[in-house]
Amino acid sequence: MKTKVVFHVNRDDQESLLIALGNMENLLKVVPPEEAGVYLLSNGKSVKLFQRDRASEYASTVKSLSEKGVHFLVCNNSLNKFGIKPDELIEVCEVVPAGIVELIKLQSEGCAYVKP
């Protein structure tokens, strides 16, 4: 059975994101990427953390995790609220229409929930 998890970040709090990234790295040392389904769902003010301008410290970690199969999902409702365009985000981000809907759907599909 796959190891499935969604990390939820929703504040403009870089520490939460760095904790999530570290957790993912630790997880993928133990679980082979092909046996894992790992998601990060960003909504609310946390979407600002994925703007390339803000992300110089951790953009390379995000990209490296994306290459291992991690999905970085960013809420479009929140992008609109803060006037951020999708093309301002780290390139590997995937924009979803409503983050809260995705967060519920992923859990109903068997993802564990982790709030860093």
Place this chain on the structure above:
Amino acid sequence: MKTKVVFHVNRDDQESLLIALGNMENLLKVVPPEEAGVYLLSNGKSVKLFQRDRASEYASTVKSLSEKGVHFLVCNNSLNKFGIKPDELIEVCEVVPAGIVELIKLQSEGCAYVKP
């Protein structure tokens, strides 16, 4: 299948509650209320946020969401701890004996968990 979710607030932190209310509004724009089972569980210090005296900014949002079927559950253990009487709360709140028990039960019945 129903879209089921419980939002958990437990700090005396108005921002958490406002985020939860905003998430619920976004959710109910996408999912018809009759296909949703949406709960907010308040325990710990967060029960103070539901006192009518404190809630003038968001009481109308709480009532409007309640009319759409959202259940606002408030922990009686916590009310007792802080000396708050049920009749001091926004009228639509439902008091449950032990919030933690309800939080576990809702998840065991298929609710996703969201900590704003």
Place this chain on the structure above:
Amino acid sequence: MKTKVVFHVNRDDQESLLIALGNMENLLKVVPPEEAGVYLLSNGKSVKLFQRDRASEYASTVKSLSEKGVHFLVCNNSLNKFGIKPDELIEVCEVVPAGIVELIKLQSEGCAYVKP
């Protein structure tokens, strides 16, 4: 059916831990210990809270809950990161290799998730 829950603490924030301990006490007043599966998973900076030197205020509560069957799981990755040896922890703690893996596994086995 068993009442199963994992409490997740990951910050060096004593209030989170005290809330979790209070929630557990309330839970075990209602659910007989033999019908409950209660876990606390500590990773990240929160592992420091379980050092005996730091824990004088709540070590006895931790021990008492452990006697009722609560498992206190502490992440070894995090202990290594902060240079803490397992024998510095409150005696009842159980060290697990990777906290994040355990947190996902417990949820996949039916534990509800609670972030205090």
